[in-house]
Amino acid sequence: MQYDSNHALLSTSIPEIGEPKRGKVRDVYDLGDTLLFVATDRISAFDCIMPNGIPGKGRILTQLSLNWFKLLTGLKNHLVTADVKAYPAALQKYAADLEGRSMIVRKLKMLPVECIVRGYLTCSGWESYQKSGKVCGIPLRAGYVNADKLDEPIFTPTTKEESGHDMAITAAELATRIGQKLTDALQNASISLYKQAADFARTRGIIIADTKFEFGVDESGDLVLGDEVLTPDSSRFWPVDSYKPGKNPPSLDKQFVRDWLDSIHFNHQPPAPVLPPEIVAKTQEKYESALAQLKA
Ligand SMILES: Nc1ncnc2c1ncn2[C@@H]1O[C@H](COP(=O)(O)OP(=O)(O)OP(=O)(O)O)[C@@H](O)[C@H]1O
Numbered sequence: 001m002q003y004d005s006n007h008a009l010l011s012t013s014i015p016e017i018g019e020p021k022r023g024k025v026r027d028v029y030d031l032g033d034t035l036l037f038v039a040t041d042r043i044s045a046f047d048c049i050m051p052n053g054i055p056g057k058g059r060i061l062t063q064l065s066l067n068w069f070k071l072l073t074g075l076k077n078h079l080v081t082a083d084v085k086a087y088p089a090a091l092q093k094y095a096a097d098l099e100g101r102s103m104i105v106r107k108l109k110m111l112p113v114e115c116i117v118r119g120y121l122t123c124s125g126w127e128s129y130q131k132s133g134k135v136c137g138i139p140l141r142a143g144y145v146n147a148d149k150l151d152e153p154i155f156t157p158t159t160k161e162e163s164g165h166d167m168a169i170t171a172a173e174l175a176t177r178i179g180q181k182l183t184d185a186l187q188n189a190s191i192s193l194y195k196q197a198a199d200f201a202r203t204r205g206i207i208i209a210d211t212k213f214e215f216g217v218d219e220s221g222d223l224v225l226g227d228e229v230l231t232p233d234s235s236r237f238w239p240v241d242s243y244k245p246g247k248n249p250p251s252l253d254k255q256f257v258r259d260w261l262d263s264i265h266f267n268h269q270p271p272a273p274v275l276p277p278e279i280v281a282k283t284q285e286k287y288e289s290a291l292a293q294l295k296a
C-alpha cells in the first residue's frame with residue numbers, strides 16, 4: 001500500500017490476489033466471479049491523475065455509493081458486500097486498509113457508454129446551449145440562463161474510450177452501436193435513477209446538477225447498475241442555499257479542483273501539478289460535507 005506524506009492512499013498492492021486493473025481512482029482486483037473494488041484517495045481532473053491524493057476520499061466515495069445502492073430502487077446493482085469480515089481469507093490481513101473504502105461487486109459485462117444525465121444547464125452544456133441552443137444534439141427551448149434547472153432532465157451519453165477523452169454521442173448514435181432496445185433501457189434507467197436521487201438530495205439541501213452512471217449486463221441478461229454511483233467525482237453537487245440561476249454556484253465536488261487548475265493555466269496534459277495543501281484541505285472538506293448531508 002502506498003500512501004503520500006499526507007496519508008492519502010495512492011495505490012494498493014495485494015500480491016495474494018494478483019495485479020489490479022488500475023483506473024484513475026479505483027484499483028480493481030479479479031476474484032473470479034466477483035471483483036474487489038478499492039477506491040484509493042487518488043483524484044483526477046481533465047482525465048489526468050494528480051500526483052498527490054485527498055486523504056479519506058476513497059472512503060467517502062465508497063460510503064456514498066453504498067448509500068445510493070441502499071436508497072435507489074427499480075434496478076439491480078452490482079454490490080455483493082462491503083463487510084470486510086465477509087471477504088476471502090487472503091484479504092483479511094489488509095482489513096485496515098480496505099475497511100470503508102472497498103466493496104466486492106459482481107463482475108458485469110460493462111456497456112461501453114457513460115450515461116450522463118443533466119438536470120441543470122452548466123459548464124460545457126451551458127456553453128454549447130449559448131452557441132447552438134442545443135446540448136449534445138438535443139434542442140432546448142430558448143430563455144435559459146446559466147445554471148438554470150432544465151424543464152426535464154436530459155440524457156447525454158458519451159463513448160467510453162480506452163485512452164483519451166470520451167466523446168459525446170446522441171441517443172440515436174448510441175442506438176446504432178448497441179441497439180435501440182438497450183439504448184432506451186439505459187436512457188430510462190438513467191433518468192429514473194437521477195430523478196430519485198435528485199429528489200432525495202434536495203431534502204438534504206443538495207442539488208444534483210448532473211451525474212454519470214455506468215451499467216453492465218449480468219449472466220441472466222439483465223441491466224445492472226455498476227461502478228460508483230452519485231459521488232462528487234461523478235456528479236455536480238450544489239448547496240441549495242447558495243444556488244442562484246444566472247451564476248455559477250459554489251460546488252461540493254471536483255469543480256473546485258478544476259477551477260484551481262484553470263487558474264494556474266494547467267494545459268490538461270500530464271504531468272499534473274501537485275495540489276497545494278489548502279486545495280487538498282478544501283477539497284477534503286467539500287467531499288466530507290457531501291457525504292454528511294447525503295447519508296441516509
Ligand atoms: N461490476 C463491474 N464489472 C466490471 N467492471 C466494472 C464494474 N463496475 C465498474 N467497472 C469498471 O471498473 C473501472 C473502475 O475504475 P475507475 O472508476 O477508477 O476507472 P476510470 O478511471 O473511470 O476508468 P475508465 O476510464 O475505464 O472508466 C471502470 O473502468 C468501470 O467501467
Ligand SMILES: [Mg+2]
Nearest residue numbers: 023024025227
Ligand atoms: Mg470511473
